[in-house]
Amino acid sequence: MSSLLKSSFLVSILTLVSIAISFLNQVMIAASFGTGHEMDTYLLLTSFPFLISGVISSAFSFSLIPHFVTKSFNYFLQFIKICIVITLVLFVFFILVYHFFVIDYFNLRSFPNIEILNVIVWLVFLFTIPFSIISCYFTSKARFIIPVVLNFFPFIFSILCILIFDEIGVNAIIFGLLLGYLFSIFFSIYMLKNEKRDLTNVSTASEVFDFLKSMKYSVFSMLTFSVFQVVDAYWGSKLGESSISYLGYSQRIIIALGALVIAGPSSVLIPRLTESYKSGDLKAYYYDTSMIIKLVFALTSYAVLICSFFSRDIVIIMFQRGNFNEASTQNVAELLPLMLIGMVFMLSVVISFRSIFIQPINYKTGIVGILTFLIYFILSGIFSTYFNVKGIAVAYILTWIFIFCITIKMLYKTEVKAFFVDFVRFLSKQISVLVLIFGLVFVLELLFNGADLGLLGKLLKLSAFGLISLLIYLFISIRILKMKELIFLMSKIPYINRWI
16 A cells, blocks of 8 residues: 555544544533523634634635645745734734623623633634644645644543533633644644754745735635624524524534535545646536536435434434533524525535636635625524524525525536536436435334434434435435436445446
């Protein structure tokens, strides 16, 4: 086995471990703090700092890794010094804005230790930026394992602080994240100690600033996937206690499920898209893009059907323990099916963006990010007035449908009509098989109607129903409906491909 293949395999394993640790962190948060005023305050106070750090980190991940490939260690040091200075200025500015305006605007002054929590939240932002830059540098130099390991520490320290310092409430979550990022940075410094400085290669500040200016479209583009928690926090704060928490936990399930669904198709087809575009084979590029969008839509819509049907069981399995009570389960379970519908279109937009990002980035992707914020903000305000917190979930669906259409138009340009004609044909097959799967699951559920199952029993039932329905879904889609997207995916899986 080649060293590159070994490295890729190890990174994949460590990534799964990272997802598991992140999931455990969410379980600990739910059990310790549940839903209510304390959790609402935490989500409200962290929404904007996490938005900024998330947007910048995502933009760095997209733009900085290829940029660092040809750059020296000297340039890296110059780059990170300038970014730390800029981040320090932002840190001081936002702490003052929150101290004098935001805390009072949302009536948070009476919350215990609010000023300390405010400072710690922005300290996390301060250290997240150099953490992201360091991770990009390691990745650019083919040291792939280190960034994955670095991602462990914020979640590990958060879990430890929740266990040890539970008496300080939600402060323990953010304090743990702060310690985790600090530990990661010090660990990185240790790993970089043998990097050699080239004294003949002096990087100028202007070179760094030129690159940062070139990132503006990438930064605004990342708003497309980052603005939702801020909007949820703003409108949720006006809907009564726990509304923000219900939306937050629903988003966590969506993120976890989305990561699982999208990983396989992305790893199979994204390299093909890159190769096709760079070789000038635009026909193959657009054909493969269409295939992966429909493939993700197919897999996601199937997952949404199953998860919506068993939304209550899923929330019980994931969160209902400790301070996450029956009422919390009921409210999150009612929101989840609506949010999951939006996820179908959201993941299709993720794939569309990845295809677009293979091309040179321009202002249009930035406009999509701004539009996402405006549409979601306006629709959430309107629908939450009439339907309370469920109105925000409806706004989530409509926003992603609208952004999906815009993104497809931007990607396919003059060929957009041909795409949608093919997509409608695919959609008719997908709806047909999903109706059959719904009927199957409904009948299976009737057999267990009234059965008092414990946590393990619910998990086993959900696993069994999921496996049975998945096999039947694949059989109908591949053998009867001949859906080429699923045929392609299954043909790439060893041992299974012999049955295709």
